[in-house]
Amino acid sequence: MAQQVLKYLCDDCKLDFAKCRGQSYDNAANMSAHYNGMQQNLLDANQFAIYVPCAAHSLNLVGRSAVDCCQVAVGFFSTVQLLYTFFSASTARWRILKDCIGNEKVLKSLSDTRWEAHAVATAAIINSFFKILEALEDLSDDQLQKGDTRREAKNIANKMQELEFVFMLNFWNETLEKFHRTSQLLQSENVILQTCADLYSSLADQLHTSRDEFERFESLAKDMLPDVEYKATQTRKRIRKRMPNDGNAPEVILSARDKFRIFTFYVIVEKLETEMRRRLLKVYTKIADRFSCLTDGPNAQSSYSRARWATPAKYNGLTCSTLWRGSWAFFPAHFSNLSLPDPTRLAV
Structure with a gap:
């Protein structure tokens, strides 16, 4: 190739x-x-x-890695996809859904290649949450439906009415909306490398802030399901052998809420932020700083660009004056809006 x-x-x-x-x-x-x-x-x-x-594709991989790091997140999006599959598999079920949601957005399928599809799918569910539940309950109570259909509708409805599911729905809906807006900006034909780095940095800062917003997402979930509590983990308690240096401190037993906050919410947020900053520092900030001499000019903000203007040494086999002559020829409309010296008079 x-x-x-x-x-x-x-x-x-x-x-x-x-x-x-x-x-x-x-x-x-x-x-x-x-x-x-x-x-x-x-x-x-x-x-x-x-x-x-590709900055937009890298953003998709950030979201994908955050979902794969946590089984609760994997289960959440599996339910989102199952919800679409269940209704779309039958025209009769789809008609019942349409009758319940009216003019609201219909359910959407997830996509392995377009992460924005996740934002559309979660938004469609949260906007018509109770109407979708109504459609599921109608199907589960309909004696004319097959037994498997009624059972599956009931199971999905029960899953949707768990506090953890609604919490994840609110969290991912807000997070994916930020990803979607950033992705749209990254795909603009006028975007430059420095803008790409700034967008990644801004999104990473927003993700860092969301770490302290567990109570807000919990409040949104409880507004939707006021009488539902966290699902207690039904696992056998593991008896750990005590060691001589363990002391007499009692073993810490976490509540279902604390387990969800520590082992699900914090894990997802930290994975999102870590992946964003890794790609930002490793790729886009470094490259944007390297090529900033093409857009910053003598009033450059980056140390790399200021050094290149102060010392016109060779850069990747070309002198700064050669770079400027070529850049001016290829991007006259862009450079006409900048206050720059005549590139043909730069010292070699």
Whole structure:
């Protein structure tokens, strides 16, 4: 594939690949792998063609990793998908659902490739939560329905009326809405590397703040289900062998609420924030700072850009003046709005 891309760029597009300073696509293994991926093959042909992972796709992977780190989150989205599958499998059930929700948004399916689909799916459920419950209860009480249909409708309705499910519904609906807005901005045709880094940083800060909002999400859940408490964990108590240095401190027994807060809520939030900051610091901030000389000019805010303007040394095989001449030629509309010196007069 790499050879086909090189042939297309050189023969069809008439581009000199030796002057390429970047390559970007999604995080699929055949594209981003460090040994046999296309980005590595192109780097072998030109060591300065830095690989920049697709920012929107990386955002999808952040959400995916947060869900996979916690079984409660996996179970929540399984129920969300099961809810759509149950109604969409029968036109009669779908008609009952439509009669109950009226003009509200219908249920949506999840998607493995588009994380925004999760935001749409959770929003559809939370906006019509009680109407969906009504449709499920109608199906479970309908004697004309098959036994399996009535049982499945009852099971889904019981799952939806658990406090943990409603808590996760409110949390993920708000979190996914933030992801969705950020993803839309990242896919804008006018976005630049520094904007990408700023958006990642802003989202990471918002996720950090949500760690302290457990009580708020709990309050939202209890407003929807005021008479429901956390489901007690029905597991056999494990008797741990006491060691000589354990002391006489009694063993700490956590309530169902504390277990959910510590082992589910905190785990998800920390995973989201950690993945965001890892990708931000490892990829986008570093690359944005590296290429900031193309947009910042002599009043650059980054240390890298200020150093390049103060000392016009070679940068990836090109001098700063060469970079500016090429950038001015390729992006005249952008540079016409900046207060910059004549790039042809920069010292080499």
